[in-house]
Amino acid sequence: MREIIKMIVVLTVLSSFSGGLLAAIRGGTMEKIEYQQLVFVKGPAIRNILEGCSNDPIVDRFKIKDGDIERSFFVGIFDGKANTVAFEGVGKGFGGDMGLMVGVNIDDDKIIGMGVTTHSETPGIGSKAQTDPKFPNQFKGLAAIEPCKVKPDGGEIDAISGATVTSRGVCVGVTDATEIYKRLKPQIAEKIQEFK
Amino acid sequence: MISNKELQIAYGLAIILLVVGVLSYAAFSAKAPDQPVRLMFKCVAGKIFFDHKTHTVESGYGISCSDCHHNLEEGETDPQPCGECHEPESQDEDVLSRTDAFHTQCIGCHKEEAGPEKCELCHVM
C-alpha cells in the first residue's frame, strides 16, 4: 500500500512540476513565437509590399474583429506618416486556398502592392504568382474598392501563361481583400492613428 | 581456388579494357551534329521530344530554316538555336521568354498545318 501511494505521489509531483515548467516557458516564449511565425510565413510578402517604410511592420500591427474572426493588419510608415496597411485575403487557386497579402494606402484607397504568402500551386507554373515579380506588380495602383479581374474575364490583369486558374484565384483573393477593406475602413482609420 | 591463369586473365581484361574505354571516351566523344536530328526541350510541364529532322527534310514537312529561325532574316547565315536569345526568364521586354517563344512558334504552326494541338501530345513526362 505504501508503495502504491509513493508511486502516485511521485508521478503526481513530477507531472505537476513538468506542467508548471512548461506553462512558464510557454508564457515566456508565446510572443516571440508569434512574431517568428509572422516573420517567416508572411514577412517576405509584407516587406515586399511595404518596401521603403521606416518602421518594422511586423512589430507595428493591430487586430480588428471582423464578425467572428480576428484579422491582423500591418502598418507601414512612409515619410513619417502611418497611412498604409497590409492585410490578408483568401483566394482559391489550382491546388487549394492561397493566402494573399494586400497593401492599401488609406489616403487614396489604392493598392500599393500584393504578394502571395501561402499557396499549394504547381511548382514552376502556378507558383510564379509568388516568385515572378511581374505578376503581382500589375496590381500596384489599382483602386482598392473595386473588384479586380483577369483579362479573359474582362479585367485588366494579364494572367500568368499556363496558369489561368491561379491568376483568377489571385484576383478573387484581392477582391476578397478589397471587400474586407471596404467593410473595416472606419476601424482601420481609427486604429492607425495610434501609430502616428 | 583461383588459379594464377584466371587471375592473369582478369588483370589483363581489366587493364586492356580500361585503356580501350578511356581512349574511346577521350578520342570519340560524341559530338552533336551540325544540324540537330532530334531535340529534347526541358520544362516544368514535361519534356518535349522534338524531331528536328522530320520537320526539315523534304520527305518530312520540308520547312525551311528561316521559317522558324528568324535571325536569318536579319542577314545572318548560321541559324541560331532558339534558346540563345529566348531565355527561360526573359528580362528584356522585347524578347519573348523561352516558353512564350515556343508556344507561339509551335502552336501557331500546328494549328495552321496539321500538327498535334493538345498539351500532352508534345509535353511528355
Add this chain to the structure above:
Amino acid sequence: MAKTITQEFTKGLWDEIPPFRLVLGLCPVLAVTKSVENGLGMGVAVVFVLVCSNMLVSLLRNIIPSKVRIACFIVIIATFVIVVELLMQAYAYPLFLKLGIFIPLIVVNCVVLGRAEAFAYKNGPVRSIVDGFGIGIGFTISLTALGALREVFGSGTFFGMSVFGPSFQPFTFMVEAPGAFVCLGLMLSLMNLAGNK
C-alpha cells in the same frame, strides 16, 4: 572497473557512439539527415534533452519507484522535449519548420530513454551529465557526418553552399529514404572495418 570522468565522456565519441555502435535512435537519423544543417540542429536538440533528462533522472533516482520508472523517465524527457520545441520555435524558426515532427519524436528516441534507464538511474548526477553530454555529442557528430555525406552527394551542397559547381548533377538517390539506409549501412561497415584492426 570504474571509469574516469574523461572516459565517461569519450566513450560516447567512439566506443558507444550512437547510432553506429549502439544502433539506437534510428528514426531521426534516417529521416532528418537530408542536409548538414538538419543533422546538426537535431543533434543539438538531442544533446540538450539528454543532458537535462540525465541530470534530473540521476538526481531523482532514489525517489523514483522502480515500478513506474519508465513512466517517470518519459514525463521528464517529454518535458524537456517540449521546452526544446518551444525554444526552437522562438529562436530558430526556419530550423523548426524543417525538422517539424521529428522534434516531438525525440520523446521516443531510444538513445535518450536508453541513457536514462541504463546510466542515469544507476549513477550520480555529475557522471550522468558527462555521460549525456558525451553520448549527445557523439549523436550530433554521427548525424552531421551522415547529413554531410548525403547533402554533398545528394544535392551537391554543403550548408546550402554549392560544392561541385553548376554542372554537377546531384545523386538524388542519396537524399531519398533508401539512400539513408544505404549510407548508414556503408558508414556502419566502414566503422567496423576501421575498428577491427
Add this chain to the structure above:
Amino acid sequence: MVDNNMVDTNKFIVSHAPFWHDGSKISTRNYNIALAALPAILLGIIFYGMPAVGVISLSISSAIIWEFVFRRVTKRSNTIGDGSAAIIGMLFGMLLPATAPWWLVILGTFVAVVIGKQIYGGIGANPFNPVVVAIAILMISWKDLFDFNEALMNYDFDFAMVYPLAALKHFGVSAVDSFNAGDLLMGKQSGGIGSTFGLGLIAGGIYLIIRGIIRWEIALSFLAGVFITALIFNMTDSARYAGPVIHLFAGYTLIGAFFLATEDSSSPVNFIPMLIYGVGAGFLTVLIRNIGVYVDGVIFAILIMNLTSPLLDKIKPKAIGKAA
C-alpha cells in the same frame, strides 16, 4: 528379417574415391555468359560506334577494379579471377545507353560490385542481382540519362529512333503500330547498348540453357508471364494496352529474361518456385509498364521477385520418409 527387395539398393550405391572433377568452374560459367552476350553487344557496337565500345569496356574494367580494391581494403582474398565482377560490369554496360557519361559508368559499377554484391559477402551471397540494384539506384537518381529518347537523340538511322516503351507510355498504342516484331528483334529500336538485339539475346539465352548455366524454367516462365499478362491487358482494352509483341521485344524484357532474372544467388532453386518467380517477375513487369509511372518495369519487377526468392524456396518436396 528385413525384406531387402523392398528397397532398390542399386540407387544408393556410390562409387569409390577418387572422384573426377568435370572441369567446370565459376570462371568457365561466367566466361560462357560473356560469350552468350557477345552477339547483342556486337550489334550495339555496330549501331552506336565507339561510344558504345567506351561504355562497355570502361564498365567491365571498372567493375573488376572495384572488386579488386574492395577485397584489398577489407583484407580478403582476391576474387577477381572468377569473372563474376567482369560479368557484372558487362551486363551493367549492356543496359546503359551508348551516351552514358564516364562517371555514371564508374559509379554504377561501384554500386553494383560493392553495394550490390561485396557488402553482403561476395559472390553467391547477394540477395539481389547486383546489376539490377545498380541500374535501379542510378535510374532513380538520373532519370534523364536513362531516357533513351534523350540520350540517343543525336543518332540518325534509317529506322525510327524512338524508345518504343516511352512512346507507348506517353502517346498510347497507336504510336507503336509502326514497330513490327522483326525490326524489334533485329535491334531496330532505341534502347540500351546490349538490350535491343532480341535475336542475339535469344540465341545467347538458348546457348546458356543448353550448357546448363541458366535455368530454362526461369527464363521461359518470365517470358510467359510477360506474354500472358500483356495479352490479358490487351484483350480487356486493346486501345489502351499494347499487345504482347511489343512487351516481349522492347525494353529490357529479353535481357531481363535470359541474363538478369536468372542470376544464381538471387533466384530460387526448386522447380515450382522458379516458375512462380519467373511468372511473377513477368507479371509485375507488364503491370508497371501499363499502370505504373515508370516506362520500363523489368528492373523493379526483378528486384521485387529477388526479395521473394528465399520465401519461394520454402515450397519444396517433402523429404523422403518423413511423416506428413
